[in-house]
Amino acid sequence: MKPLTVIGFLGSTLDASKFGPSRWNKWRPTVGLAMHDDLRVDRLILLHGKAHDRLAAYVTEDVRAVSPETSVDLRRLDFKDPWDFEEVYGTLLDFARGQAFDPEAEDYLIHITTGTHVMQICLFLLTEARDLPGRLLQTQPSRGEIRPAGSYSIIDLDLSRYDSIATRFAAASAESASFLKSGIETRNGAFNRMIDEIERVALRSRAPVLLMGPTGAGKSQLARRIHELKRLKHQVAGSFIEVNCATLKGDNAMSALFGHRKGAFTGAVSDRPGLLRAADRGMLFLDEIGELGLDEQAMILRAIEDKRFLPVGSDREAASDFQLIAGTNRDLGEAVSAGAFREDLYARLNLWTFRLPGLAARREDIEPNLDYELDRFAEREGDRVSFNKEARQRYLAFATAPDASWPGNFRDLAASITRMATLAPRGRIDTETVDVEIARLRRLWSGQARADEAGAGDLLSEFLTADALAAIDRFDRVQLADVIRVCRASRTLSDAGRTLFNASRTRRSTANDADRLRKYLARFGLEWRAVAG
C-alpha cells in the first residue's frame, strides 16, 4: 500500500470555528478529510499564511486527535495578495518544484476545497500540468445532517471524461502564458504567435537567442521578461545582466565584459569580476551586439561554447555559465559580409532569431500599450491618470493613423504617455493635453524626417556629382537613397530586386524585378556594379 499525502490550504473561514467542543458539530474541510473511515491520510501538507498560525496549530491538533495515522506538515506560504493570479501561481509553482515528489512510492491528493478561488484554480492548473503529480480531492458538507466529516470525492484528471474541464481551463492557463507580454493584451496576431514561440523556446532551450528590431521595439524588456519567466520555472538561478555594447569602447570593453586582475593596466587598482561572471547561472543580455569589437566577439563566442574566458591580465581562466540573449537593430548578416561581425558568432546567434516589429507595424497594439503605460505611470508615481473619452479617441486616431511613423517605437509611446500623464490637469488627460502632445510629436518626427533626408543627401553624394544631385527632387532623393542601401546589402541584382519589389512581384505573372531595378537606376545614370560597391 502506497502512503497517501494530501496537500491543501488551511481554510481561514471554512476551517475556523469557535475554540470549544461545539467545533465538532461543524464541518471543517481540513479536519473532516482526516475523519473518513475509508480514507487514510498518512501525511497532510497544510499550507497557510502567517496570519493563521494559531488556527493552523489548532486544526493540526484536531487532525491528530481524529487521525493518529496522519503526520501534519505545516508549511508557511505568505501571499501579498492571495487573489493575484500571477503571484499565487508563481508561488505555488515554486512550492511544487521544491517538493521531492515520488509518485512511484507515494500517492498524492490535492485538496481544492479551501483557499481563495485563485488558489483553487492555481492548484487545479498545477495538477493538470502535472507539476503536482496527484489527483484532486474535493470535500463538501453532508446534506441534511450534521456530520463533521462531511463527504469527499476524488477526481482523476487523467480520465478522459474530464477533458472538457481541461479545455475550459486552458483559457485560464493562457493567462500565465501572457507573462512575457507583461500582461499586455496585444492584438497583433504575428506578434502574439512570435511571443508564444519565444515562450516555448525560452522554456526548452538554453541556446542563445537573438532579438532583432528597431530601437524602442521592446527588446530589452522582452529579454528581462524571458529571464523572469525562466527564473519562475527554476531554469535559471542567477541574475539578469544587461549591457548596451554601444557603450563599451576600447580597453574598457574587454575589462567590463570579462573582468580584469588588479594591475592589468593603468587604473586597474583592484580585481573586477566583469559582467560575464556576474551573469553566472543567469542571463546576459548584450544589446546592440553589432557594435561589439571583433576581439570581444571572439571572446564571447568562446565563453558561450566553453563557458570559460580569460579576464584581462589574468593567466587563469574564469568560468561562467550564462545564457546569452543578444539584441540588435542592425542586419547582422550584412555586417558579416562587410567583415564587421564574425561569421561563427553570427552562426551561433542565428539559431533562434526573432524580429520584433516596430510600433508602426503593430498599430492594433497601441491601445493596450497605452493602458499598460498608464498603469505603469500609476505604479511609479502613485497617481492614477486617465483619459476622458474624447481625448482618448483623438489620441488613438492620431497614433494609429498611417502617417504616424513612431520612429522611436514603444519608447516614443511610453514617453508620450508619460508627458501627457504628467501634464494632465487633475489626473484627467483632456483634448487640450492631447492636442499639445500631437503637435509635439509631429514636430519631433519632422525633425527626424529632415535628418533622414539629410542622411539621404550624404549617401547620394557618394554616387552623384553635386550638379546631378541638385537636379533631383527631394521626393526622389529619399527613395533613391533607400534603393542604394538595399543594393549595398544584397548579393545580386536579382536579390535586391526581390527585396525592393516584394509586394508587387507577387501580383505579376512574370517576375522581372532585376530588369525593373536596372531601369530605375539607369534613370539616374547609375549601374548595379557601381552602387553594389
Add this chain to the structure above:
Amino acid sequence: MITIDGAEGEGGGQVVRNALALSLATGQPFRITNIRGGREKPGLMRQHLTAVEAACAIADATCDGAAVGASEITFHPGTVRAGDYHFAVGTAGSTSLVLQTVLMPLVMAGAPSRLVLEGGTHNMQAPPFDFIDRCFLPVLNRLGPRVTARLIRHGFYPRGGGRVEIEIAPAPLSPVDCLDRGAPLSVSATALIAGLPFDIVTREIETARRFLDWPEEAFATHELPADRGPGNVLLLEAAFERGTEIVTGFGKIGTSAQSLAKTAAQRMAGFIGSAAFAGPYLADQLLLPFALAGGGAFTTVKPSRHSLTAADVIARFTGQRWTFAAQDDGTHLARRI
C-alpha cells in the same frame, strides 16, 4: 490455508478481528476474502487496518494486501512477543476493538505486557471502557490471567483522543463454568456528559428512573471537562455475586435523551428479568477466551448474529464446535460439543 468468506454470517469487522486473534493465538495463517462484503462501504476501513497493523506489531507477522478498501488479505502470524505496545485509533475507531484483537494472544504469551491504547473509549458499536473493565475482564481473569485496565482519559466520537492502559499478567487458561450469576448486589445509572448542555443528562436520568425501579441514590450524573467533548453516554450497571452487566445508551445528534435512556433502561430491565449470566455483548466477547481455554460454559440470552459468526470462525481455527442450546428457564447455554 484457512480461507474465510468475510461476507458470511454477521459479515463485519468482528470477523476480521476474531480471525486475527485466533491466527496469532494458534499460529495458523489465514486468508480472508470479501471483507465486509455486504456493507455499504465494503473492504477494510481505517480502524480495521489499525487492528491488522497492531496484530502484525505484536508478532512480527506479515499481512499481504492490507490497505484501506482492500477486500482480501493474507495473514501470516509470527511469534507473539510480550512487551509494551502503544496503538492509536482514528476517528470512528474504538480502543476496545483493537484490544479485542491483541488481548488474547498477549494473555497467552510467556511474559507480562503493557498496552497503551488511544482513541475512542465510549463509542457506538463498540463496548465502552466500563464494560471491558467491569463485565469482561473479571470473567477473563477467572480463567487464570490477571488483566487490569485503567481509564486515563475519555474519548468520544468524533474526536477520540481518549486513553486506556492495560496491564496483562499471563497465565495458562483453564475452563470455567459461568452458569449462575448469583444474587443481585448493587445497581447504578451514570450519565456522563462533556461539552454539551447539562439538561441532556438530567432528562436521561429522569427517563431511566421511570423504567427502572432502582433506589434514588443509584442515579448519578458526571460532568467531564468540556474540552473532552462533545460526548454523552448513559451507563446502566447491575452487579451480581458472580458477574456484572452494563447496558449503554450513546448520545448522538438526532437521538433524543429520552429515547436513548428509554431503550437502554428497557434492555437492562430485560436482562435483570432473565436468569442469564451474560448479556448479548458479553457473550460475543467470552466465546474467544473460552474456546482458547478449550472448554467451559456460560449462560446467555438469545444468541446474536455476532455470537454465531464468532463461533463459526472459532471452529475454523480450533476445530471446536460451540453451540447455544435453549434452556427451560429461557436462557441459552453456550458450550463446546
